[in-house]
Amino acid sequence: MPELKNFVAVDHRSGPDRIYFFFKDTNTYARFNLGDNKVADNDPSTVVSHWDDFDQHVKDLRFGFNTSGLNWNLEAESDITWFFYYSGNTPMVCKYGQYDDRVIYKKTISETVWAPLEPYFDRIIGVLWDEKAEVKHTYHVLLKGGNYLIYNPWLKKITKLRPLKGSIWSELEQYKDRMITTVLNDYPLVDIFFYIFLTNNEYLRFDVNKRSLSDPIAIDEVSWPGLIEN
Numbered sequence: 001m002p003e004l005k006n007f008v009a010v011d012h013r014s015g016p017d018r019i020y021f022f023f024k025d026t027n028t029y030a031r032f033n034l035g036d037n038k039v040a041d042n043d044p045s046t047v048v049s050h051w052d053d054f055d056q057h058v059k060d061l062r063f064g065f066n067t068s069g070l071n072w073n074l075e076a077e078s079d080i081t082w083f084f085y086y087s088g089n090t091p092m093v094c095k096y097g098q099y100d101d102r103v104i105y106k107k108t109i110s111e112t113v114w115a116p117l118e119p120y121f122d123r124i125i126g127v128l129w130d131e132k133a134e135v136k137h138t139y140h141v142l143l144k145g146g147n148y149l150i151y152n153p154w155l156k157k158i159t160k161l162r163p164l165k166g167s168i169w170s171e172l173e174q175y176k177d178r179m180i181t182t183v184l185n186d187y188p189l190v191d192i193f194f195y196i197f198l199t200n201n202e203y204l205r206f207d208v209n210k211r212s213l214s215d216p217i218a219i220d221e222v223s224w225p226g227l228i229e230n
Helices: 053-061 113-124 170-176
Strands: 006-011 018-023 028-033 059-068 076-087 090-097 102-109 124-129 139-143 147-152 180-185 192-198 202-207
Touching: 006 053, 006 059, 006 076, 006 192, 028 139, 053 059, 053 076, 053 090, 053 102, 059 170, 059 180, 113 147, 124 192, 170 192, 170 202
Parallel strands: 006 180, 124 180
Antiparallel strands: 006 018, 018 028, 059 076, 076 090, 090 102, 124 139, 139 147, 180 192, 192 202
């Protein structure tokens, strides 16, 4: 069984909820349909001629996540995917509209509300949009090396670097050197899960409501049907 590595997972909420997996080594992607609990037929597919003109940047993708509803400027937005990537050595952000599948803009991160993340850009594993937080638009930013940040563009502030140890992420500390990418699944009516993908074809499931972390779970045809090609 091949090992999953060098990939980025991103949630998508427009229409049927799904998760997209971008495989950077092969410049391909796979759509995992949460309602069907399987990868779409005939995937993975090439990114070429998909994802508007963001297709040329998938190989340099670092992480991504979804936002929906009222944003931090109190403006109503449909489902948005934020792709964070490099253009040469420059950290970039692509704002991608899920409803009509088009790039809204591509800017340097310093030109956007995400500018405070730039000093940590190369260390970011993934971002949890914590919709259960007391303040809307609170984001937990997991970093390589056993640290994390909390950022809130609504308040226009970012916390100082925090260790995973002794925090709500304390159980994650033992896996700090195995994390590859993360993604949020809010498809269940009650439960909200944040998945943290690890090396050796395993993943962790963080229950956002209970603030609890599972033991490592194998990525296979039971947990993620069709994700690993045979």
